[in-house]
Amino acid sequence: MTALEQTASLLPAEPWRRRVVRSLLYGNGIDRATKARARVGLAIVAFALIYSVIAVRLVMFAAMHDSRTVHRVVSGDAIGTARPDILDRNGEVLGIDVRVPSLYGEPRRLIDVDEAVDDLTAVLPDLDRTELRERLSSKRGFVWLKRDITPEQQREIYRDGLPGIGFLDENKRVYPNGPLVAHLIGEVNIDNQGIAGMEKWLDMRGLAALHMAGLATDRLQKPVQLSVDIRVQQALRDELAAARAKFKALAAAGLVLNVRTGEVVALVSLPDYDPNDPREALDPSRINRMTTGVYEMGSTFKAFTVAMALDSGKVTLKSSFDARMPLHFGRFEIHDFEAQHRILTVPEIFTYSSNIGPARAAMAMGIDTHKAFLKKMGQLDRLRTELPESAEPIVPKHWGELNTITIAFGHGLSVAPLQAAMGVATLMNGGLLIRPTFLKRTRAQALALAKRVIKPETSLLMRYLMRLNVEKGTARKADVPGYYIGGKTGTADKVIKGRYSKTKVLTDFIAVLPADRPRYLLLIMLDEPKPLPETHGFRTSGWNAVPVGGRVVRRIAPLLGIEPRMDLPSADRLILASAQESR
Amino acid sequence: MILRVLNLIVIAALVLAAAYVYRIKFDSTVQAARLAKIRNQVRHERDTIAALRAEWGELDNPIRIEALAKRLLRLKPIAPTQFDSLDHLPVRPPQSDSKDPIAAMIDNLQVSDTVTGSVAPTANQRSTPEPAASAARHPDRRQ
Numbered sequence: 205m206t207a208l209e210q211t212a213s214l215l216p217a218e219p220w221r222r223r224v225v226r227s228l229l230y231g232n233g234i235d236r237a238t239k240a241r242a243r244v245g246l247a248i249v250a251f252a253l254i255y256s257v258i259a260v261r262l263v264m265f266a267a268m269h270d271s272r273t274v275h276r277v278v279s280g281d282a283i284g285t286a287r288p289d290i291l292d293r294n295g296e297v298l299g300i301d302v303r304v305p306s307l308y309g310e311p312r313r314l315i316d317v318d319e320a321v322d323d324l325t326a327v328l329p330d331l332d333r334t335e336l337r338e339r340l341s342s343k344r345g346f347v348w349l350k351r352d353i354t355p356e357q358q359r360e361i362y363r364d365g366l367p368g369i370g371f372l373d374e375n376k377r378v379y380p381n382g383p384l385v386a387h388l389i390g391e392v393n394i395d396n397q398g399i400a401g402m403e404k405w406l407d408m409r410g411l412a413a414l415h416m417a418g419l420a421t422d423r424l425q426k427p428v429q430l431s432v433d434i435r436v437q438q439a440l441r442d443e444l445a446a447a448r449a450k451f452k453a454l455a456a457a458g459l460v461l462n463v464r465t466g467e468v469v470a471l472v473s474l475p476d477y478d479p480n481d482p483r484e485a486l487d488p489s490r491i492n493r494m495t496t497g498v499y500e501m502g503s504t505f506k507a508f509t510v511a512m513a514l515d516s517g518k519v520t521l522k523s524s525f526d527a528r529m530p531l532h533f534g535r536f537e538i539h540d541f542e543a544q545h546r547i548l549t550v551p552e553i554f555t556y557s558s559n560i561g562p563a564r565a566a567m568a569m570g571i572d573t574h575k576a577f578l579k580k581m582g583q584l585d586r587l588r589t590e591l592p593e594s595a596e597p598i599v600p601k602h603w604g605e606l607n608t609i610t611i612a613f614g615h616g617l618s619v620a621p622l623q624a625a626m627g628v629a630t631l632m633n634g635g636l637l638i639r640p641t642f643l644k645r646t647r648a649q650a651l652a653l654a655k656r657v658i659k660p661e662t663s664l665l666m667r668y669l670m671r672l673n674v675e676k677g678t679a680r681k682a683d684v685p686g687y688y689i690g691g692k693t694g695t696a697d698k699v700i701k702g703r704y705s706k707t708k709v710l711t712d713f714i715a716v717l718p719a720d721r722p723r724y725l726l727l728i729m730l731d732e733p734k735p736l737p738e739t740h741g742f743r744t745s746g747w748n749a750v751p752v753g754g755r756v757v758r759r760i761a762p763l764l765g766i767e768p769r770m771d772l773p774s775a776d777r778l779i780l781a782s783a784q785e786s787r
Numbered sequence: 788m789i790l791r792v793l794n795l796i797v798i799a800a801l802v803l804a805a806a807y808v809y810r811i812k813f814d815s816t817v818q819a820a821r822l823a824k825i826r827n828q829v830r831h832e833r834d835t836i837a838a839l840r841a842e843w844g845e846l847d848n849p850i851r852i853e854a855l856a857k858r859l860l861r862l863k864p865i866a867p868t869q870f871d872s873l874d875h876l877p878v879r880p881p882q883s884d885s886k887d888p889i890a891a892m893i894d895n896l897q898v899s900d901t902v903t904g905s906v907a908p909t910a911n912q913r914s915t916p917e918p919a920a921s922a923a924r925h926p927d928r929r930q
């Protein structure tokens with residue numbers, strides 16, 4: 205109090221009236237000047253704050269000027285579901301994204317549901333009225349009404365000017381080649397997610413995560429190039445379709461494998477389906493028989509048995525096996541289809557496709573060796589490639605002597621045909637086991653993955669046997685002069701209700717071309733071919749799968765760049781001679 | 788006085804700076820709009836290219852081409868015998884400037900003594916120049 209009185213007394217004297225007014229307004233003892241200064245200070249601070257906020261906002265607006273435009277582009281765009289293009293090895297389009305408009309509704313913004321239902325069903329007659337009404341009456345913010353409409357329909361609906369009805373451009377997967385490569389590329393569902401084949405592989409490789417994050421919107425993803433050549437694919441498919449019709453087979457399948465790189469150049473499994481209409485794919489008869497089915501391959505497995513015997517060094521081409529009598533084992537008796545009733549050498553076992561010979565050879569090598577060899581050749585484990593569909597081979601649980609005997613000639617062990625092809629390719633390419641791939645790859649990349657499993661000399665002898673089999677053996681009908689084909693046939697009795705059928709067979713043929721320097725392997729498989737008058741009532745491979753193989757080679761060899769060489773010497777002089785030279 | 792001049796200069800500078808900033812901002816907005824438009828165009832072009840490629844792929848589908856070829860063309864698949872390499876080509880016949888190149892070619896021809904399969908060894912070779920001539924024109928094929 206005293207201090208205030210002191211300051212008041214220091215001020216110059218005021219007229220008393222003013223002092224009265226001041227004391228009435230502000231009370232006694234308050235210094236107005238100091239107070240005013242403080243107020244001005246406060247105002248300055250407040251205004252400075254407001255202006256600095258405005259300034260910061262201005263800078264922010266200036267710095268992020270086009271955030272709104274970017275947003276507009278994205279919202280008009282589809283939900284992030286773009287997929288990379290799929291190309292064949294020559295760059296032909298196998299799968300590509302195309303923009304199509306889709307119709308959606310926002311029920312909350314809709315004014316008149318009945319009007320909307322009337323107008324929409326007028327343009328899209330295949331929409332279900334009650335379902336449409338239900339969807340539009342829901343309380344949700346967003347409902348799909350119809351995916352994939354035509355631009356004309358879009359224009360008509362647009363002209364109706366319905367509030368709460370809009371369009372969104374979506375990516376739709378299109379497969380221009382239809383059923384041609386169905387089993388390879390698989391298909392996608394309505395949300396453009398891969399559900400089978402290479403499409404699923406793309407998703408498993410991380411594309412799905414991109415989709416989840418909504419990032420896969422742009423079209424600039426690197427295209428995926430497959431190893432398949434659609435020209436070869438078409439030639440194979442056409443011949444298989446003709447063969448399937450001719451022999452009234454349940455199914456026909458085939459594949460072309462590059463033995464040097466492990467690339468699958470063509471893979472056909474009939475019946476197939478159109479990936480543009482994925483409902484067909486659900487039919488179990490349309491599975492990919494080359495990777496998803498497992499089969500007893502029959503005599504083609506003798507190639508493994510013979511290779512095992514030769515690779516061990518205990519057996520040479522001059523060794524012989526007693527095939528005078530059927531082989532007895534317990535209550536089983538093993539016969540030869542073309543019984544010779546004499547002692548057969550190794551090449552004869554191969555060309556007459558003897559059962560007794562390989563059985564004796566495998567027994568001589570022992571069960572463990574046999575099992576280890578097949579394991580080494582990749583025949584006992586599930587073969588995993590890029591295709592998500594694969595099947596486990598059916599291996600006997602207790603592998604006894606009888607199993608070794610039957611597996612030696614191709615019964616009692618079911619493998620996927622692609623797996624068998626991989627094994628035979630190993631026998632042909634100098635003994636390198638190369639896991640097949642559906643993506644394009646170079647020889648160097650393949651060599652980095654390759655594993656040596658048999659000696660190169662054994663591979664050379666196997667090439668000789670394969671060629672010999674076409675010159676003199678069961679695969680004579682496959683020979684195309686100039687391409688020097690080698691091959692092994694196989695006919696397996698099918699297992700019907702747990703018993704081997706007497707009438708239903710599965711025939712296959714594995715060819716290699718050219719046999720002296722193998723580059724490609726061809727596998728043909730027919731499921732239950734029927735005997736025809738022109739096959740003289742036979743249903744074995746030599747009468748159906750083999751001639752088909754010859755026809756396919758005739759068509760695909762020029763496409764694969766294999767030059768015909770006329771007047772080549774026989775296998776004895778061309779391949780065997782080089783084998784003796786190398787020793 | 789000096790203070791007033793300074794004030795005027797500052798005010799003028801402020802107005803100029805504001806105008807300049809406004810121009811830059813306006814320009815950048817225009818550019819951004821153009822960029823967005825071009826981006827949209829590019830996207831549209833890409834979509835169109837994709838649609839056209841899909842259509843081309845459909846037209847180029849080997850299943851379709853083969854059906855068309857079988858129906859409309861009389862061509863057949865190539866047989867292995869129809870291939871040959873370039874070094875099996877016969878040598879080019881000697882060129883001459885005369886009016887009648889074929890006559891000149893026959894003049895240049897030296898009938899060889901080689902007996903071809905189409906001529907009996909005892910027959911008079913000069914009476915049948917035709918096979919011998921063809922043999923001479925294809926020296927590679929004689930072996």
